[in-house]
Amino acid sequence: MLPRSGDVLHVTRAASVQFAEPILFRVIRVHDWPTYTGWVWLDGYQLNSAGDAVERRSIFVQVAGLNQLRPTPIRRNQRPISPIRRTSSSVVARRLRVS
Structure with missing residues (x-):
């Protein structure tokens, strides 16, 4: 399976001798x-053991040798919260604290 943007891979010698x-x-x-x-x-980014990016890299690898650790979540069509709703709820919250 071809990796996708956001996937976290464990890249070993099976993917390329350079690893x-x-x-x-x-x-x-x-x-x-x-x-x-x-x-x-x-x-992509090489990650440290904590999952933080430490170096940006381009790598040439065999797809069959890659091990996917964390798949990218599938995004569903979600309706964004409108700024008006956020503003009105924050105004209500402030009014409740003041009262």
Whole structure:
């Protein structure tokens, strides 16, 4: 399965020999550049053990060797809260505190 933006991957030697030391990698984008079959260029951030981004990288890896740790949540069509509703509820809350 091709990674998607937001996916967190465990990249090991199975993905490419350059990863003798495994890394955690959060995908920003998957390039559509022509490559060898089964290989792909990924842009993203290398993560530390706490999940913080420590370095931006582009990596060339075999898709079959990638291990997905956290899939990107599927976004549903959600109606955003209008600024008017937020403002009116905050005004009501302030009035309740003052009274």
